[in-house]
Amino acid sequence: MSKPSDVITNCPYLDTINRTALDFDFEPTCSQTLITGPNIYACLVCGTFFRGRGKQTPAYLHSVNEGHAVFLHLTQGTFHCLPETYEIKDPSLDDIRDAFKPLYSQEDIDSLDQETDLGRDLFGRRYLPGFVGLNNLNKTDCMNATLQALAHVKSLRNFFLRCGNGESFELVLDITSKTKAGGGPKKRKRGNGDGNRDGMAGTFVGAAGMTKTKQTKVTVDPNSFSHLAKCFGEMVRKIWSKKKFKSSVDPHMLVQAISVASNKRFTIGKQIEAGEFIAWLLHQLHIGIGGTRKAGSSIIHATFQGAVEITTRQKKSIQFKDDVEEEDGRLGSDDEDILFEKERERLRKKEAMANAVEEITASTNFLQLTLDIPEKPLFKDDNGGLVIPQEPLVNILKKFDGVSFNDVISAISDTNGGSNLQRRRYSLKKLPNYLILCLARFKRNAFNNEKNSTIVPFPVKNFDLSPYVCSEEGAPKAPTEDIVRSMSVSPEDDV
Numbered sequence: 001m002s003k004p005s006d007v008i009t010n011c012p013y014l015d016t017i018n019r020t021a022l023d024f025d026f027e028p029t030c031s032q033t034l035i036t037g038p039n040i041y042a043c044l045v046c047g048t049f050f051r052g053r054g055k056q057t058p059a060y061l062h063s064v065n066e067g068h069a070v071f072l073h074l075t076q077g078t079f080h081c082l083p084e085t086y087e088i089k090d091p092s093l094d095d096i097r098d099a100f101k102p103l104y105s106q107e108d109i110d111s112l113d114q115e116t117d118l119g120r121d122l123f124g125r126r127y128l129p130g131f132v133g134l135n136n137l138n139k140t141d142c143m144n145a146t147l148q149a150l151a152h153v154k155s156l157r158n159f160f161l162r163c164g165n166g167e168s169f170e171l172v173l174d175i176t177s178k179t180k181a182g183g184g185p186k187k188r189k190r191g192n193g194d195g196n197r198d199g200m201a202g203t204f205v206g207a208a209g210m211t212k213t214k215q216t217k218v219t220v221d222p223n224s225f226s227h228l229a230k231c232f233g234e235m236v237r238k239i240w241s242k243k244k245f246k247s248s249v250d251p252h253m254l255v256q257a258i259s260v261a262s263n264k265r266f267t268i269g270k271q272i273e274a275g276e277f278i279a280w281l282l283h284q285l286h287i288g289i290g291g292t293r294k295a296g297s298s299i300i301h302a303t304f305q306g307a308v309e310i311t312t313r314q315k316k317s318i319q320f321k322d323d324v325e326e327e328d329g330r331l332g333s334d335d336e337d338i339l340f341e342k343e344r345e346r347l348r349k350k351e352a353m354a355n356a357v358e359e360i361t362a363s364t365n366f367l368q369l370t371l372d373i374p375e376k377p378l379f380k381d382d383n384g385g386l387v388i389p390q391e392p393l394v395n396i397l398k399k400f401d402g403v404s405f406n407d408v409i410s411a412i413s414d415t416n417g418g419s420n421l422q423r424r425r426y427s428l429k430k431l432p433n434y435l436i437l438c439l440a441r442f443k444r445n446a447f448n449n450e451k452n453s454t455i456v457p458f459p460v461k462n463f464d465l466s467p468y469v470c471s472e473e474g475a476p477k478a479p480t481e482d483i484v485r486s487m488s489v490s491p492e493d494d495v
Contacts, residue, residue: 006086013069013081014092020122021047024100025238025250028074032058041071041080044096049074053085077101095243101234102241104161112161112240113154119242127247130240135250142274143258143266146281147251151236153434159299160233161240163222171220173302176213176295213296226288231257275370275438282367295365304367307430309470313405314422316358363429368436371396372406373454390455396439402427402470427470435465 028040030051041059042049045068050059053071063069063082070088071080077097079088104112118126130152134144151157162169225233231254238249259267261284266272282300291298295305374391398404405423441452 007089008081008086009089011070011081011088011090014088014090016068017044017070017096018046019096019245021045022096022099022245023047023250024074025252027253027256030058038075040074042074043068044070044072044079053080053082055083072096072100074100098241098243099245101164102237102243103164104237104240106162109158109161112157115242117242119244119247121247122245123247125247127244129242132239132244133248135248135252137250137252137255138269139271140251140255140268142272143255143277144251146274146278147232147235147254148239150278150281151239153303155303155433156299157236157240160236163220163225163233164237166222168219168221170217171299172215173218173298174213174296175216175218176211178211211295218290218297220290224290226261226284228254228257228261228284229288232285273442275368275440278436278438279368300367301365303434304432304436305365306369306428306432306435307363307365308369308400309361309363309402309427309429311425311427312360312362312422313424314358314360368438369400370438370440372399372440373452373456376452376454388453388455390457393456393458396456397465397468400426400428400468402468428465428468429470431465431469 022042022044024042026049027036028042028049029036030040031048033051035051037051039052040049041051041053043059043062046066048062050062050071051057052059054060059071060082063071069081069084071082072078073080077100079090079093079096080086081088112130115129119129120126134147136144159171222230222233235249235251235254238244255268258281262280264270266277266280282304286298286300289298289300291300295307296302371393373396374389376389399406402425405425408422408424439456441454442449443452444450
């Protein structure tokens, strides 16, 4: 018997390999002990997974009892012969290694978009690399659609294709850091002030934190990725491979990793919402590949992250102190006129403080934009059916025009214990390289999820969002209150 360290190039059992029975899309788990780990082997004759290689292990016993001799180490990608326990190195096994773990050079990645040659699987079916189907594992269609969309984002795809060989590399990222400047978000208080005709009581602007963007070289180590990020990268590499044994990809391993990471929030057999899932997945991938709280600290932020300025307008909760001095209010007394004047002044201040409005402006980053769809009509049409309305995407995007205010209910209750009604205005400051728009069609009530079936026509080409971006660089400054008061219109101009 050969030693375990021996390497043989001409194994006599290579003709027993059955390539049509091989499927490497499943999680490497022993079929007998149900144990996962680094010592799982795949039998290349029947395609079953077993643990171990030494004596009395399931793989060793399977080779003796069934006569199957050739095995593949599912972690290292090496081939072994059992029960002789020697390693096999033969060029005829390269197609199995490429199907198990596709690798891409920099030339392959650069020429991937110009690839027009069709691949062929073991059954003779033709397929175009990158445009293959994902098997539905019972209500995982929304999950598959999201994974397909992310796998076709060029920068994200190239990043995970480059991570296939496990070697570290450097990546240049624009990382944004915030510096405190003695304050928080901008605050303004509006109300019926004293002596102001337009009701402006005063403006209080705090010094907001400044942001600084710097190009930084970041070392990416694929071996330090989380299990979810590794499974996602493996799925992307299999989707774009032209050396697969079958023309479809089974995302079973990635779906299991998603189910574990989300605590079965997104799992097999449970219908999910794509917008909710992609927001969770991008955050988990950002953390899994080493991203931090700083904006732009990973390829996820560099690809999908934008900036929006949110202006919140709500009532200012102010406790009015009623300081009433004891005066002689009897008729004919000297304090009667003074008392009436103070009472009117006190009521006027109390009314002004009750109508005071606080305006808070803060900038935040986003990975996707959620668009609100108008409510569907309650009345039926002339034929007795409900009208399915159509709403252009331009009308829905008015939420981010920087002018319109939207009514929202804050999760923080007011001082009286009731709901705190707010009005918010959204202004886009920076658009990402790839913008994700999520149409909020589902609303949860006490009984079920209600779907809004409004049709939203989406332009495929020439979709320009520059009118919605209000960048700080070169933006016109708003006129001050003194400039507005000095403006006048002459009668000659009013024709």
